[in-house]
Amino acid sequence: LANHETLNGFSTLRFAVEIAALRLRCMISSFSPGRTTQFSRRCLEADVVVVGLGPAGSLAALAAARHGARVIGIERDSAAGGTGTRGGVHSYYYGAHGGMQEEIDSRVKEAEAVLGARGGSFHPEAKRAVLTEMLSECGVTVLFCCVLCEAEVADGTIVSLTVCDPEGPIQVRGRIFIDSSGDGDLAAAAGAQSSFGRRFDGASHSYSFVPRNILQRSPGGRWEVSFDNYDAGWVDPRDPWDFSRAVIEGRQQMCDYFSEAPKRTLEVIGTSSMLGVREGRHIVGDHVIGFEDFLRGRSYPDVICTASSHYDNHTRDLANEPLFCQMWLSALAMYRKGVDCQIPYRSILAKGIHNLLVACRALSVDREVSMAVRMQRDMQKLGEAAGTAAALAINQRVPLREIEIPRLQALLIESGVIEPGDLARTGVPTYNFAKGPLGGERLVSATVLADPELRRRVRKCLPDYLGTPDEGKAIFWLRLLKDEPRSDLQALLSSPDYPLRRSAAFALAFMGDVSAEAVLMECLTKRDPECPPPDIKTYPRWVAALIGLRALALPSAFEEALQILREGTDDRYLSFVLSYFCGILDVLEGEQKSRLLKAIKNLQNEARIGREYLGQGGRRKGLDIRWNIDLWVARLLQVLSPEDLNELALRYAADSRPFVRAAWKRFVFQMGEPARPCLA
Numbered sequence: 160l161a162n163h164e165t166l167n168g169f170s171t172l173r174f175a176v177e178i179a180a181l182r183l184r185c186m187i188s189s190f191s192p193g194r195t196t197q198f199s200r201r202c203l204e205a206d207v208v209v210v211g212l213g214p215a216g217s218l219a220a221l222a223a224a225r226h227g228a229r230v231i232g233i234e235r236d237s238a239a240g241g242t243g244t245r246g247g248v249h250s251y252y253y254g255a256h257g258g259m260q261e262e263i264d265s266r267v268k269e270a271e272a273v274l275g276a277r278g279g280s281f282h283p284e285a286k287r288a289v290l291t292e293m294l295s296e297c298g299v300t301v302l303f304c305c306v307l308c309e310a311e312v313a314d315g316t317i318v319s320l321t322v323c324d325p326e327g328p329i330q331v332r333g334r335i336f337i338d339s340s341g342d343g344d345l346a347a348a349a350g351a352q353s354s355f356g357r358r359f360d361g362a363s364h365s366y367s368f369v370p371r372n373i374l375q376r377s378p379g380g381r382w383e384v385s386f387d388n389y390d391a392g393w394v395d396p397r398d399p400w401d402f403s404r405a406v407i408e409g410r411q412q413m414c415d416y417f418s419e420a421p422k423r424t425l426e427v428i429g430t431s432s433m434l435g436v437r438e439g440r441h442i443v444g445d446h447v448i449g450f451e452d453f454l455r456g457r458s459y460p461d462v463i464c465t466a467s468s469h470y471d472n473h474t475r476d477l478a479n480e481p482l483f484c485q486m487w488l489s490a491l492a493m494y495r496k497g498v499d500c501q502i503p504y505r506s507i508l509a510k511g512i513h514n515l516l517v518a519c520r521a522l523s524v525d526r527e528v529s530m531a532v533r534m535q536r537d538m539q540k541l542g543e544a545a546g547t548a549a550a551l552a553i554n555q556r557v558p559l560r561e562i563e564i565p566r567l568q569a570l571l572i573e574s575g576v577i578e579p580g581d582l583a584r585t586g587v588p589t590y591n592f593a594k595g596p597l598g599g600e601r602l603v604s605a606t607v608l609a610d611p612e613l614r615r616r617v618r619k620c621l622p623d624y625l626g627t628p629d630e631g632k633a634i635f636w637l638r639l640l641k642d643e644p645r646s647d648l649q650a651l652l653s654s655p656d657y658p659l660r661r662s663a664a665f666a667l668a669f670m671g672d673v674s675a676e677a678v679l680m681e682c683l684t685k686r687d688p689e690c691p692p693p694d695i696k697t698y699p700r701w702v703a704a705l706i707g708l709r710a711l712a713l714p715s716a717f718e719e720a721l722q723i724l725r726e727g728t729d730d731r732y733l734s735f736v737l738s739y740f741c742g743i744l745d746v747l748e749g750e751q752k753s754r755l756l757k758a759i760k761n762l763q764n765e766a767r768i769g770r771e772y773l774g775q776g777g778r779r780k781g782l783d784i785r786w787n788i789d790l791w792v793a794r795l796l797q798v799l800s801p802e803d804l805n806e807l808a809l810r811y812a813a814d815s816r817p818f819v820r821a822a823w824k825r826f827v828f829q830m831g832e833p834a835r836p837c838l839a
């Protein structure tokens with residue numbers, strides 16, 4: 160400096176001043192990134208902190224910021240969009256339209272034009288870019304590559320979070336927190352109650368490891384970024400060991416999948432940077448939306464968004480799901496039949512925590528509803544609703560549970576998340592008919608149930624739909640109206656038309672009426688192979704009949720079921736047979752129990768059983784489901800031969816797959832006191 164030398168035309172003195180000014184500017188800007196307050200490089204504060212920037216979290220952050228809140232978004236990966244952009248699933252499937260997502264989608268379409276290739280419903284790279292751009296435009300401070308580690312909670316209020324980047328912990332303080340992590344990580348860290356997996360074995364909804372590819376639908380046509388989606392088995396995303404196992408197995412399965420299909424006209428370009436987890440925790444909120452609420456189209460005065468989907472349960476080991484769902488998918492064949500539902504504000508308020516909203520697929524629904532309320536469009540709307548609610552609480556300076564719901568709803572109507580009509584509803588029309596005597600009527604469960612004349616009229620028309628593609632919907636309504644006289648259905652049981660009497664039997668079984676027994680037995684005995692559409696999720700009619708007999712706890716199928724065990728059957732159907740025996744064990748005679756035990760022991764000696772389970776999605780190589788079949792075997796052994804249970808339970812207690820160990824542990828702890836010493 161003292162020498163006054165020149166450097167690129169600047170005097171060194173001037174150069175030093177420039178550098179000092181630059182440093183000062185850098186310091187100022189690093190102390191106020193976006194619109195949040197930064198106390199030091201590793202301590203930040205905002206009004207609203209959103210954990211996870213997937214479909215729900217991105218929109219939560221955007222909505223909160225657009226309504227004036229200072230927002231920090233924390234994302235463990237390096238891009239926004241979650242499963243939709245990083246999980247490879249760049250496709251909208253069902254889901255309700257409306258809200259800010261329409262603006263995002265049209266900006267994504269513009270960005271797509273620049274990238275050149277099409278991308279299914281949207282190009283994943285275009286959506287990453289647009290979301291990042293919009294977050295930045297709204298002044299959201301985004302911490303990419305930061306993982307939530309801990310939450311500090313005092314008297315039911317989250318005070319701050321510890322998130323980690325490669326350099327170590329960062330403290331993030333906030334007034335309101337939104338859990339958009341998909342799996343409910345933040346709510347769990349804050350001590351919220353949750354449930355996970357199905358009641359029977361604790362297993363989660365199937366996961367996928369999504370290979371991404373490029374393809375041309377016609378020779379010389381436009382290139383398209385696409386993906387494959389096949390189910391890879393089960394994973395517990397809460398368990399790091401199981402999560403890693405699932406990644407390793409998923410990658411191996413991808414190689415198997417493509418080596419088995421060499422003639423495919425596409426090129427794999429990579430796998431997703433995110434495992435395709437469909438189900439994590441379900442956080443318990445102020446209200447848990449139950450399956451009956453969902454199917455009946457319950458409406459709520461505090462509705463904040465709507466969802467539109469179907470009971471999209473991928474499982475094929477369906478015997479482990481609730482009986483209602485087994486009948487729903489088999490006897491009623493309702494897999495693809497869509498339903499709209501409302502989501503109330505109270506279902507995103509985490510119970511017992513004052514300043515936490517759960518806006519992602521971990522919202523407060525029961526497991527069955529979670530199969531449907533998880534699609535990307537619906538999560539985007541849910542996120543927008545949560546972000547708007549959080550900003551409102553900040554602006555009104557009130558706790559989350561005291562915001563003015565009508566004001567929130569007015570804002571959501573303004574942005575298109577909900578419609579004015581949603582507020583006035585006494586129920587959402589569900590499972591209505593396009594054709595036939597009820598064609599075009601907007602039937603709402605609550606209204607039909609409350610009006611005796613309407614009830615009778617609807618009930619009278621329903622048998623007309625048996626044997627039509629709307630049969631499942633009609634059976635749904637018949638069950639709802641099961642208190643009405645049912646002699647017309649019972650009369651159909653002796654119809655000379657077999658499909659018609661079969662339909663009547665399924666309807667009656669679903670209503671809990673044992674008069675269906677003879678026709679269900681007829682269907683089982685002839686091993687009725689008919690599979691109703693859609694083929695992606697269907698069960699032969701004989702399986703549906705067996706499920707019906709199990710639901711009615713009728714032992715009349717004992718001999719037939721034993722015969723099926725002797726004949727052998729598809730791995731997918733074996734659990735139905737075993738679960739049927741479990742359902743009638745109490746009423747079996749001693750001699751029947753001995754014969755059943757013999758059949759079970761023969762089954763156990765068959766090494767091939769349980770190795771050919773095909774999950775949804777076109778894979779040709781079977782998954783191992785023996786652990787699952789053996790859970791049913793264990794339930795039977797527990798009663799028939801407890802001394803044989805030890806070896807089986809001990810073997811699975813040492814299984815290398817954490818989700819299998821967890822399922823068996825659950826089984827052992829669910830057993831009654833006398834049976835428990837078997838593990839000793």
Ligand SMILES: Cc1cc2nc3c(=O)[nH]c(=O)nc-3n(C[C@H](O)[C@H](O)[C@H](O)COP(=O)(O)OP(=O)(O)OC[C@H]3O[C@@H](n4cnc5c(N)ncnc54)[C@H](O)[C@@H]3O)c2cc1C
Binds near residue numbers: 252341520
């Ligand atoms: C294989 C598969 C196929 C699907 N197919 C479709 C389909 O075709 N169409 C459709 O509409 N829906 C589909 N879905 C459903 C839909 O994609 C998801 O339910 C939806 O993406 C859920 O959105 P979300 O925001 O709740 O969670 P996610 O998409 O899971 O996003 C959560 C975000 O939080 C981040 N995060 C998680 N934990 C932390 C943490 N501790 N710290 C920081 N960040 C964290 C994640 O990295 C992620 O970005 C599919 C899902 C799967 C898995």
